[in-house]
Amino acid sequence: MPSNLKIDYIELPAADLNAVESFYSSVFSWTFEDYGPEYRAFTDGRLDGGFYRAPLSSSADNGAALVIFYAEDLESVQTAIESSGGKIVKPIFDFPGGRRFQFTDPAGNELAVWSDR
Numbered sequence: 001m002p003s004n005l006k007i008d009y010i011e012l013p014a015a016d017l018n019a020v021e022s023f024y025s026s027v028f029s030w031t032f033e034d035y036g037p038e039y040r041a042f043t044d045g046r047l048d049g050g051f052y053r054a055p056l057s058s059s060a061d062n063g064a065a066l067v068i069f070y071a072e073d074l075e076s077v078q079t080a081i082e083s084s085g086g087k088i089v090k091p092i093f094d095f096p097g098g099r100r101f102q103f104t105d106p107a108g109n110e111l112a113v114w115s116d117r
Contacts, residue, residue, distance in 0.1 A: 010049035010067060013056040014040075014107035019085070020051050023106050026084040027077070028069070057108030066102075067111045074099055074115040081113075 002008045014020040017040040024030040030042045041050040058064040071077040074092060081103050082088060089110060090102035100114035 007047070010047065012049070012051050012058055012067075012107070012109050013054035014051040014105075014109070015053065015055050016106065017051055017053060019106040023084050023086060027080045027086070051107070057104070057110070059108070059110045060102070061110075064110070068100070069111065069113045071113050071115050072117060074101065074113060074117070077113050078103075 012020075017034075017037075021032045021040055021042075024042060025032065028044060030044050033041045035041060035050075038053045039050055041048065043049075060066040069077075078088060078092065078101055085106045086103045088101055088103050090112075092099050092101045098114050098116040100112050102110055102112040104110050
């Protein structure tokens with residue numbers, strides 16, 4: 001049963017659903033379910049979401065919400081992102097409470113990864 005008033009689902013655009021599935025499966029171990037040529041759902045084991053086919057991308061610079069992952073080993077996640085087809089758009093930087101970097105996935109969606117280490 002969904003938790004009341006908690007974020008329950010996230011949707012992002014992607015022109016190439018196969019490319020985003022390959023990327024997120026490889027880097028973050030997400031599992032996917034295909035709902036036809038226009039939609040691909042995912043789960044990370046805690047949060048569900050999906051990718052809808054569209055020639056768009058989500059970017060914090062354009063006002064989109066920034067989805068941020070937590071990782072114990074920031075550098076190894078950055079390496080996995082780069083080797084799986086993602087691009088680092090803001091290299092690792094310090095902020096009060098930790099460090100983070102921002103990247104784009106193969107669809108051009110901007111996300112971030114942070115660590116308190």
